[in-house]
Amino acid sequence: AQKVTQAQTEISVVEKEDVTLDCVYETRDTTYYLFWYKQPPSGELVFLIRRNSFDEQNEISGRYSWNFQKSTSSFNFTITASQVVDSAVYFCALNAGGTSYGKLTFGQGTILTVHP
Protein backbone atom coordinates (compact mmCIF):
# COMPACT_ATOMS: atom_id res chain seq x y z
CA ALA A 1 0.00 0.00 0.00
CA GLN A 2 1.06 3.54 -0.61
CA LYS A 3 1.00 6.34 1.90
CA VAL A 4 1.93 10.02 1.92
CA THR A 5 2.28 12.01 5.12
CA GLN A 6 2.36 15.77 5.33
CA ALA A 7 2.87 16.35 9.02
CA GLN A 8 2.32 20.10 8.86
CA THR A 9 -1.39 20.84 8.75
CA GLU A 10 -0.98 24.61 8.69
CA ILE A 11 1.95 26.99 8.33
CA SER A 12 1.82 30.73 8.74
CA VAL A 13 4.68 33.00 7.69
CA VAL A 14 5.32 36.62 6.96
CA GLU A 15 6.14 37.71 3.45
CA LYS A 16 9.78 37.22 2.41
CA GLU A 17 10.32 34.42 4.87
CA ASP A 18 11.52 31.07 3.55
CA VAL A 19 9.23 28.13 4.25
CA THR A 20 9.67 24.37 3.85
CA LEU A 21 6.76 21.96 3.43
CA ASP A 22 7.55 18.42 4.47
CA CYS A 23 6.46 15.25 2.69
CA VAL A 24 7.24 11.68 3.68
CA TYR A 25 6.08 8.75 1.58
CA GLU A 26 5.81 5.00 1.91
CA THR A 27 5.91 2.46 -0.87
CA ARG A 28 7.49 -0.93 -1.48
CA ASP A 29 7.89 -0.25 -5.16
CA THR A 30 11.27 0.64 -6.60
CA THR A 31 9.70 2.60 -9.43
CA TYR A 32 7.45 5.42 -8.42
CA TYR A 33 6.72 9.08 -9.06
CA LEU A 34 6.30 11.96 -6.66
CA PHE A 35 4.36 15.15 -7.26
CA TRP A 36 3.57 18.47 -5.66
CA TYR A 37 0.31 20.25 -6.44
CA LYS A 38 -0.91 23.67 -5.34
CA GLN A 39 -4.59 24.34 -4.64
CA PRO A 40 -5.39 28.06 -4.51
CA PRO A 41 -8.77 29.31 -3.27
CA SER A 42 -10.23 28.83 -6.77
CA GLY A 43 -10.10 25.08 -6.09
CA GLU A 44 -8.16 23.79 -9.07
CA LEU A 45 -5.14 21.66 -8.31
CA VAL A 46 -2.16 23.13 -10.12
CA PHE A 47 0.77 20.89 -11.00
CA LEU A 48 4.14 22.08 -9.68
CA ILE A 49 6.63 19.26 -10.11
CA ARG A 50 7.06 15.57 -10.87
CA ARG A 51 10.00 13.42 -9.82
CA ASN A 52 10.72 9.77 -10.57
CA SER A 53 12.36 7.44 -8.11
CA PHE A 54 15.55 7.15 -10.14
CA ASP A 55 16.28 10.86 -10.16
CA GLU A 56 17.38 12.23 -6.80
CA GLN A 57 18.66 15.48 -8.18
CA ASN A 58 17.27 18.47 -6.39
CA GLU A 59 15.42 20.94 -8.53
CA ILE A 60 15.04 24.68 -8.42
CA SER A 61 12.45 26.67 -10.31
CA GLY A 62 12.53 30.34 -9.49
CA ARG A 63 11.65 30.70 -5.81
CA TYR A 64 10.65 27.04 -5.56
CA SER A 65 13.01 24.18 -4.80
CA TRP A 66 12.54 20.51 -4.04
CA ASN A 67 14.72 18.15 -2.06
CA PHE A 68 14.22 14.44 -2.81
CA GLN A 69 15.95 11.99 -0.47
CA LYS A 70 15.27 8.30 -0.94
CA SER A 71 17.22 7.43 2.19
CA THR A 72 14.61 9.18 4.31
CA SER A 73 11.68 8.72 1.88
CA SER A 74 11.16 12.46 1.80
CA PHE A 75 10.32 14.94 -0.90
CA ASN A 76 10.32 18.37 0.70
CA PHE A 77 9.33 21.63 -0.93
CA THR A 78 10.87 25.01 -0.10
CA ILE A 79 9.57 28.41 -1.08
CA THR A 80 12.19 31.12 -0.83
CA ALA A 81 11.18 34.70 -0.11
CA SER A 82 7.51 33.79 0.17
CA GLN A 83 4.82 36.05 -1.25
CA VAL A 84 1.16 36.54 -0.41
CA VAL A 85 0.26 34.84 -3.72
CA ASP A 86 1.88 31.66 -2.42
CA SER A 87 -0.99 31.27 0.06
CA ALA A 88 -2.71 28.02 -0.84
CA VAL A 89 -3.04 24.39 0.13
CA TYR A 90 -0.12 22.30 -1.05
CA PHE A 91 -0.39 18.59 -1.67
CA CYS A 92 2.31 16.00 -2.04
CA ALA A 93 1.31 12.91 -4.03
CA LEU A 94 2.67 9.50 -4.95
CA ASN A 95 2.10 7.34 -8.01
CA ALA A 96 3.23 3.77 -7.44
CA GLY A 97 1.85 0.27 -7.13
CA GLY A 98 2.65 -0.62 -10.71
CA THR A 99 -0.09 1.58 -12.12
CA SER A 100 0.78 3.02 -15.49
CA TYR A 101 -1.66 5.90 -15.22
CA GLY A 102 -2.36 8.86 -12.99
CA LYS A 103 -3.69 7.11 -9.92
CA LEU A 104 -2.31 9.29 -7.16
CA THR A 105 -2.15 8.85 -3.40
CA PHE A 106 -2.29 12.28 -1.84
CA GLY A 107 -1.10 13.56 1.49
CA GLN A 108 -3.54 15.45 3.67
CA GLY A 109 -2.22 18.79 2.47
CA THR A 110 -0.53 21.75 4.14
CA ILE A 111 -2.34 25.05 4.36
CA LEU A 112 0.17 27.84 3.81
CA THR A 113 -0.75 31.38 4.73
CA VAL A 114 1.64 34.17 3.85
CA HIS A 115 0.91 37.43 5.63
CA PRO A 116 1.93 40.78 4.15
Added chain:
Amino acid sequence: GAGVSQSPSNKVTEKGKDVELRCDPISGHTALYWYRQSLGQGLEFLIYFQGNSAPDKSGLPSDRFSAERTGGSVSTLTIQRTQQEDSAVYLCASSLVGGASGANVLTFGAGSRLTVL
Protein backbone atom coordinates in the same frame (compact mmCIF):
# COMPACT_ATOMS: atom_id res chain seq x y z
CA GLY B 1 -11.25 23.39 -24.37
CA ALA B 2 -8.47 25.29 -22.70
CA GLY B 3 -8.91 23.56 -19.38
CA VAL B 4 -10.97 20.91 -17.63
CA SER B 5 -14.53 22.13 -17.15
CA GLN B 6 -16.87 20.81 -14.51
CA SER B 7 -20.52 21.48 -13.88
CA PRO B 8 -22.31 22.32 -11.77
CA SER B 9 -19.81 24.15 -9.62
CA ASN B 10 -22.17 23.80 -6.67
CA LYS B 11 -25.00 21.39 -6.06
CA VAL B 12 -27.22 21.16 -3.03
CA THR B 13 -29.53 18.18 -2.87
CA GLU B 14 -31.72 16.35 -0.44
CA LYS B 15 -30.77 12.99 0.97
CA GLY B 16 -32.05 10.20 -1.24
CA LYS B 17 -32.01 12.15 -4.50
CA ASP B 18 -29.82 11.27 -7.47
CA VAL B 19 -27.21 13.69 -8.78
CA GLU B 20 -25.15 13.92 -11.94
CA LEU B 21 -21.83 15.70 -12.18
CA ARG B 22 -20.29 16.51 -15.52
CA CYS B 23 -16.71 16.78 -16.67
CA ASP B 24 -15.45 18.11 -19.98
CA PRO B 25 -11.73 17.27 -20.29
CA ILE B 26 -9.06 19.00 -22.29
CA SER B 27 -9.54 18.26 -25.95
CA GLY B 28 -7.37 15.35 -27.03
CA HIS B 29 -6.74 14.02 -23.54
CA THR B 30 -7.44 10.31 -23.66
CA ALA B 31 -7.27 9.67 -19.93
CA LEU B 32 -9.86 11.01 -17.51
CA TYR B 33 -10.05 10.67 -13.74
CA TRP B 34 -12.50 11.41 -10.96
CA TYR B 35 -11.24 12.24 -7.48
CA ARG B 36 -13.14 13.20 -4.35
CA GLN B 37 -11.98 15.74 -1.79
CA SER B 38 -13.61 15.68 1.62
CA LEU B 39 -12.67 16.97 5.05
CA GLY B 40 -12.47 13.55 6.60
CA GLN B 41 -10.83 11.55 3.82
CA GLY B 42 -8.75 14.11 1.96
CA LEU B 43 -8.21 13.58 -1.76
CA GLU B 44 -9.23 10.13 -2.96
CA PHE B 45 -9.07 8.46 -6.35
CA LEU B 46 -12.44 7.24 -7.61
CA ILE B 47 -12.17 6.04 -11.20
CA TYR B 48 -9.96 6.14 -14.30
CA PHE B 49 -11.07 6.17 -17.91
CA GLN B 50 -8.94 5.37 -20.91
CA GLY B 51 -11.05 6.38 -23.85
CA ASN B 52 -14.58 5.23 -23.08
CA SER B 53 -13.63 2.28 -20.91
CA ALA B 54 -12.89 2.31 -17.20
CA PRO B 55 -10.10 -0.14 -16.41
CA ASP B 56 -9.90 1.03 -12.81
CA LYS B 57 -13.03 1.65 -10.78
CA SER B 58 -11.45 0.59 -7.53
CA GLY B 59 -12.03 3.89 -5.76
CA LEU B 60 -15.80 4.06 -6.17
CA PRO B 61 -17.05 3.88 -2.56
CA SER B 62 -20.28 1.98 -3.19
CA ASP B 63 -22.57 0.72 -5.93
CA ARG B 64 -24.52 3.97 -5.65
CA PHE B 65 -21.65 5.57 -7.54
CA SER B 66 -21.23 5.10 -11.27
CA ALA B 67 -19.55 6.94 -14.09
CA GLU B 68 -19.53 6.86 -17.83
CA ARG B 69 -17.65 8.50 -20.61
CA THR B 70 -18.91 8.92 -24.12
CA GLY B 71 -17.11 9.74 -27.35
CA GLY B 72 -13.81 9.65 -25.50
CA SER B 73 -14.65 13.06 -24.15
CA VAL B 74 -17.31 14.13 -21.66
CA SER B 75 -17.78 12.10 -18.51
CA THR B 76 -20.67 11.97 -16.06
CA LEU B 77 -20.39 10.84 -12.46
CA THR B 78 -23.73 9.73 -11.06
CA ILE B 79 -24.52 9.27 -7.40
CA GLN B 80 -27.81 7.54 -6.67
CA ARG B 81 -29.77 7.86 -3.44
CA THR B 82 -27.34 10.42 -2.05
CA GLN B 83 -26.30 10.26 1.58
CA GLN B 84 -24.88 13.00 3.78
CA GLU B 85 -21.46 11.35 3.72
CA ASP B 86 -21.39 11.93 -0.04
CA SER B 87 -20.95 15.65 0.61
CA ALA B 88 -17.58 16.57 -0.86
CA VAL B 89 -15.89 18.30 -3.75
CA TYR B 90 -15.70 16.04 -6.79
CA LEU B 91 -12.68 16.79 -8.92
CA CYS B 92 -12.18 15.70 -12.48
CA ALA B 93 -8.77 15.52 -14.14
CA SER B 94 -7.48 14.58 -17.55
CA SER B 95 -4.11 13.70 -19.02
CA LEU B 96 -2.70 13.34 -22.47
CA VAL B 97 -1.56 9.75 -22.30
CA GLY B 98 -3.21 7.22 -20.05
CA GLY B 99 -1.38 4.02 -20.77
CA ALA B 100 2.21 5.11 -20.58
CA SER B 101 4.43 5.45 -17.54
CA GLY B 102 2.92 6.61 -14.29
CA ALA B 103 4.57 9.94 -14.80
CA ASN B 104 1.39 11.38 -16.25
CA VAL B 105 0.70 14.89 -15.17
CA LEU B 106 -2.94 15.49 -14.40
CA THR B 107 -4.76 18.71 -15.19
CA PHE B 108 -7.59 19.22 -12.73
CA GLY B 109 -10.85 21.07 -12.99
CA ALA B 110 -12.16 23.40 -10.30
CA GLY B 111 -14.48 20.73 -8.95
CA SER B 112 -18.16 20.31 -8.21
CA ARG B 113 -19.08 20.93 -4.61
CA LEU B 114 -21.87 18.60 -3.53
CA THR B 115 -23.85 19.22 -0.36
CA VAL B 116 -26.36 16.62 0.72
CA LEU B 117 -28.86 17.89 3.27
